[in-house]
Each structure stands twice: as structure tokens, then as C-alpha cells.
Amino acid sequence: MHNLQATSIRYLDGQLWVLDQHQLPHQESWLLCQSVDDMVNMIQHLQVRGAPLIGIAASLLLGHLAASQSYTLEQLREAAETLRAARPTAVNLMNNMDSMLAVLHTQGIEYLPQEAERLFNEDVALCNAIAQHGAPLLGNNSNVLTHCNTGSLATVGVGTAIGVIQAAHAQGKNIHVYVDETRPLLQGGRLTTWEMKKHDIPHTLICDNMAALLMREGKVDAVLVGADRIAANGDFANKVGTYSLAVNAHYHHVPFYVVAPYTTVDTECPDGNGIPIEERAAAEVQGVSGHFGSVNWSPEETPVFNPAFDVTPANLVTGWILDTGVYTQSDVASGVLKAALQSDGKTL
Numbered sequence: 001m002h003n004l005q006a007t008s009i010r011y012l013d014g015q016l017w018v019l020d021q022h023q024l025p026h027q028e029s030w031l032l033c034q035s036v037d038d039m040v041n042m043i044q045h046l047q048v049r050g051a052p053l054i055g056i057a058a059s060l061l062l063g064h065l066a067a068s069q070s071y072t073l074e075q076l077r078e079a080a081e082t083l084r085a086a087r088p089t090a091v092n093l094m095n096n097m098d099s100m101l102a103v104l105h106t107q108g109i110e111y112l113p114q115e116a117e118r119l120f121n122e123d124v125a126l127c128n129a130i131a132q133h134g135a136p137l138l139g140n141n142s143n144v145l146t147h148c149n150t151g152s153l154a155t156v157g158v159g160t161a162i163g164v165i166q167a168a169h170a171q172g173k174n175i176h177v178y179v180d181e182t183r184p185l186l187q188g189g190r191l192t193t194w195e196m197k198k199h200d201i202p203h204t205l206i207c208d209n210m211a212a213l214l215m216r217e218g219k220v221d222a223v224l225v226g227a228d229r230i231a232a233n234g235d236f237a238n239k240v241g242t243y244s245l246a247v248n249a250h251y252h253h254v255p256f257y258v259v260a261p262y263t264t265v266d267t268e269c270p271d272g273n274g275i276p277i278e279e280r281a282a283a284e285v286q287g288v289s290g291h292f293g294s295v296n297w298s299p300e301e302t303p304v305f306n307p308a309f310d311v312t313p314a315n316l317v318t319g320w321i322l323d324t325g326v327y328t329q330s331d332v333a334s335g336v337l338k339a340a341l342q343s344d345g346k347t348l
């Protein structure tokens with residue numbers, strides 16, 4: 001594989017480096033990833049995170065192992081299956097591993113590095129296409145609210161929802177962003193604020209429970225969120241808290257857009273009921289941890305409900321902003337998601 005460089009992952013001179021997102025924004029530390037166990041741990045601890053990035057990181061690791069020429073086809077197949085199961089909700093991981101397995105079985109081990117590189121470059125291009133389709137939807141002097149993190153820390157390109165925001169900003173539009181801190185792991189408060197500052201985009205950090213008040217006061221012109229899996233009928237899973245944002249946006253007549261590449265669409269999943277939702281450790285809700293260490297504010301053994309994602313039904317979505325275009329509810333209800341993917345020669 002050639003050297004590859006992105007905000008949160010690098011392949012340099014035969015070594016795979018990952019930016020430890022658990023330590024951001026106050027510490028930028030790079031971790032050397034040398035094995036399947038390393039990558040699985042990094043994904044499960046959200047040192048590597050974000051639906052598209054997870055898939056690309058796993059693909060680069062597999063390509064790296066293949067390039068070392070010290071693994072059999074069966075060992076690489078097992079590695080792909082292990083990586084595929086690292087986190088259950090973001091379908092990009094499964095789609096990417098299936099692409100790598102297809103190459104392994106139809107072309108051979110020596111073609112895996114090339115496929116990993118293709119997937120990397122494809123994500124960069126998909127992010128750019130999404131941004132160009134979405135930017136026209138944001139008018140000048142827009143106040144956009146976003147949830148979790150969907151930028152260059154969640155992809156290997158400019159991002160999805162944040163990519164759209166960044167493109168509109170780069171076009172000279174006056175865009176202000178309300179950033180949901182996104183409990184419990186604070187991807188918004190830690191990572192999106194880091195990205196907004198890096199791109200000099202005006203922004204205001206809020207607690208998740210403040211979003212409805214801003215909508216009621218007419219201070220939000222649009223909500224843009226990412227996705228971890230979009231079902232065939234347009235229902236989608238995203239970071240927990242997205243569903244309540246969609247309900248509040250619907251109630252306050254605020255346009256609500258989901259932004260994703262085609263690699264996030266799961267046409268084999270008929271609707272949101274079929275999307276597996278990852279349950280995570282109680283400690284994430286009982287306290288908080290990061291570069292500073294950890295603090296636990298709940299009584300010992302406090303029972304916790306900690307789904308990492310929730311599902312938003314298609315009827316609450318104003319539009320789906322994909323790399324193939326912007327789709328309305330009637331488009332999606334008529335099966336356009338599947339058609340758009342197939343018409344562009346993209347098969348999942």
C-alpha cells in the first residue's frame with residue numbers, strides 16, 4: 001500500500017498509525033496498530049470511531065497484514081470476520097470487510113492492499129460529493145445544530161454532516177453551529193468543537209438537553225446529523241440522542257437532514273427494526289473518563305441503560321443527503337435509495 005494520510009489515520013512506510021480520539025482534544029497522541037487485536041481494541045474503546053472511519057481503519061489493517069505476506073488466506077479471512085464483528089451498528093464496517101473478503105476470494109491475497117487503498121480513496125471522494133450536494137441546502141446566516149461527530153475524525157475525508165457545514169462555510173456563507181455535547185462520550189463537546197475550531201467555523205457548545213429550547217426560540221434553521229446505518233426504507237441509526245432531536249425538530253418545524261455515504265446504506269435491512277443497537281458499559285454513564293483520568297459520580301453499582309445509538313424513523317426526516325444526491329421522503333418511500341445505489345453501479 002502507498003503512504004496514506006488522513007486526520008485520524010495514517011499509513012506511513014508500512015506502519016499503520018491511529019490518532020487516539022479518546023485523548024482529544026487536549027492531547028494528540030498516535031497509536032501504532034500492528035494486529036487485529038490492536039484494531040478491535042481501538043474500535044471498541046472508540047480510539048478509532050465514526051461509521052466510515054471504522055470501516056476504512058479495519059480495511060487498512062487487513063491490507064497491511066496481507067502486504068506483510070506472513071498470513072494465509074484462511075488467517076486473513078478469519079481476521080476479516082473478527083474485525084467485522086468489532087462493533088455491531090455501523091454497517092460501513094461490514095460493507096468494507098465484505099468488499100475485502102470478496103477481493104480475497106476472487107483475486108487473492110496480493111490484491112488486498114490495493115482494495116484497502118481503493119476504499120480509502122473512495123471515502124475521500126464520497127465525502128466531497130456529499131458536501132457538494134448538501135452545501136446548497138444551507139443558506140447564508142444559517143444556524144445549524146449537529147449531534148456527535150461527523151467530520152474528518154469520523155471519516156478519512158472532510159466528513160458527512162460536518163463536511164456539508166464546512167463546504168457551506170468555505171463558500172463564504174455565514175454559518176453558525178450549535179454543537180450537542182453528546183453524552184455520554186462527549187464526541188460533540190470534545191471532537192466537533194476541536195474540528196469547528198480547526199476550520200474557524202463559528203460555533204456554540206450546548207448540552208443535549210438544550211436543543212429543544214433553541215428550536216422553540218426559533219434559533220435553529222436546520223439539524224444535520226450523520227448515520228451509522230440507513231435501512232432500505234430510510235429509517236436510520238445514529239448516536240443516541242438523535243431520535244429526540246428529530247422529534248423536537250418535527251414538532252418545531254425545523255428541517256432535519258441525515259448525511260451519509262452510500263456505504264452507510266444497508267439495503268438488506270428493510271427498516272429500523274432490523275438495525276442492531278450496541279449496548280455499552282455502565283461506567284460511561286456513571287461518570288466520565290479521558291486524558292485527565294476518570295471520575296465516577298453515581299453510587300456504586302447504579303443500574304444503567306447505555307445504548308450507543310437510537311433509530312430515527314424516516315417520517316421524521318426532511319432529507320437524506322448522500323453522495324448520489326439529496327432525497328426526499330417520497331423519493332425514499334419509492335425505493336430510490338436502492339435504485340440510486342444500483343444506478344451508480346454501487347452494489348452493497
Ligand SMILES: CSC[C@H]1O[C@H](OP(=O)(O)O)[C@H](O)[C@@H]1O
Binds near residue numbers: 046151228239
Ligand atoms: C460520519 S457519521 C459517524 C457516526 O458515528 C458516530 O458514532 P461513534 O462515535 O460511536 O462511532 C456517530 O453515530 C456519528 O453520527
